[in-house]
Amino acid sequence: MDNIKLNKAVITEIDNLAEEMRAVARAIHKKPETGYQEYETSRLLCGFLEKNGFKVKRGIAGMETAFVASYPETAKGPAIALLAEYDALPGLGHGCGHNLIGTASAGAAAGLRKAVPEIKGKIVVMGCPAEEAGIDDAGGKIRLIKKGYFKDIDAAFIFHPFPMTTVGGETTTLIGLEFNFRGKSAHAAGNPWDGVNALDGVLQMFNGVNALRQHIRDGVRVHGIVTHGGDAPNIVPEKASARFFLRTDNKESLLELAGKVRACAEGAATATGTGLKVNTFCNLYDSMKSNPVLAGILEKNLNAIGLRVEGRKKGKGSTDFGNVTRTVPACELGLRLGNGIVPHTREFLRASNSEEGFRVMMQGAKVMALSALELLSSPDLLLKAKKEFNSSP
Ligand SMILES: [Zn+2]
The missing domain is CATH 3.40.630.10 (Zn peptidases)
Known part of the structure; x- marks a missing residue:
């Protein structure tokens, strides 16, 4: 044929x-x-x-x-x-x-x-x-x-x-990062001064990332969601987490960006007195x-x-x-x-x-x-x- x-x-x-x-x-x-x-x-x-x-x-x-x-x-x-x-x-x-x-x-x-x-x-x-x-x-x-x-x-x-x-x-290349903030629970009304609010860590991190946006290049994408923000309003959140996707047009700039976003999280942890663990939750998409x-x-x-x-x-x-x-x-x-x-x-x-x-x-x-x-x-x-x-x- x-x-x-x-x-x-x-x-x-x-x-x-x-x-x-x-x-x-x-x-x-x-x-x-x-x-x-x-x-x-x-x-x-x-x-x-x-x-x-x-x-x-x-x-x-x-x-x-x-x-x-x-x-x-x-x-x-x-x-x-x-x-x-x-x-x-x-x-x-x-x-x-x-x-x-x-x-x-x-x-x-x-x-x-x-x-x-x-x-x-x-x-x-x-x-x-x-x-x-x-x-x-x-x-x-x-x-x-x-x-x-x-x-x-x-x-x-x-x-x-x-x-x-x-x-x-x-x-774009993509990496998925998860940020886990760790605080200390306390009664949110009774003895809040004894607690450390992990959700504040997450919120400060978002503020930091939003400030970073002015200084990132055209075409770069940073977008996150809060995956855990506490369990009840009357408990100072002991744990809070966020997941972010970062995207750029090549691996090198992606890793550089990841360093800056990580620094936002570290700064937030310092400011709020929370502990921080960062992990990659999905494979790197090239x-x-x-x-x-x-x-x-x-x-x-x-x-x-x-x-x-x-x-x-x-x-x-x-x-x-x-x-x-x-x-x-x-x-x-x-x-x-x-x-x-x-x-x-x-x-x-x-x-x-x-x-x-x-x-x-x-x-x-x-x-x-x-x-x-x-x-x-x-x-x-x-x-x-x-x-x-x-x-x-
Ligand atoms: Zn598809």
Whole structure:
């Protein structure tokens, strides 16, 4: 079969899976599970992949909800990974559309396998839990990288619904810090002079960070919440905590910023007489290094299904896909969902369970499948992508 016929066959096979994919995406949306709790979600995706001829290993890299699905199980050629994300946001369900991401990757792989059973190489779906950074030890992809699951991967793609259609682009590096202040309890009215108020430590820290804002560079983000502020108004809070995310465009400036924010906390502890413990609660998300060769392939196949790149992503968000782009040649595909709505909102939550959302998911599956096929059929392109990866910092 020539390339045009092969591509048509891939699109037809993915279209044949539309109903099944929509059912999976709907079911995931209906029962949103946050990072490392995606039990039902990963069961659905693994079931879909097994039914469609993939060999699935579950519970990998010490994460019960991570998985890796391959076809064929062993292959001589290169391995292309399509990454599945499927965690929900605490309190906001699938307001980031990860139900569409996980299903798109699984559907792309299944359609590709059906259309090209004798594929030259290996199709891998990597099931990556806990992309959303708000929870403990977040960053499933980082843990998969550390455990060697990307060692035999030659290139990786992911799709994400976005406010505009884009390939590659930029994200920030992110670190999550937790600040635990320790005081001394006392009756808040009876003998407050005997107490040390841990909440005052947290409040002073926020004041310090807000003063620091004048002196940080454009594009840097510092944002925190109080995670514990005491137990009752009539007790001087013995313990109080805050969690902050810090984001900059590179690791060096991130560590410098972390030092300054830490100093705000230390100053607050001194001023209030509280004890302080600081710990990192999620893995360090690296900024994206999009592979230009893979970006070109994604754009070409985007055009092939009648879509156009609308702009370049320059968001201040962060993703553990950034770490993947610094491990293997990789590129993200963003497809516009809705008109002017952004992820992590109620509007995006609704759009992720709409007919438009499912249409975007099918487009994502097709572009990724066609791009994976192109890479597997042209060793030169893959070589070029690897050269580019090795030569850029
Ligand atoms: Zn997301």
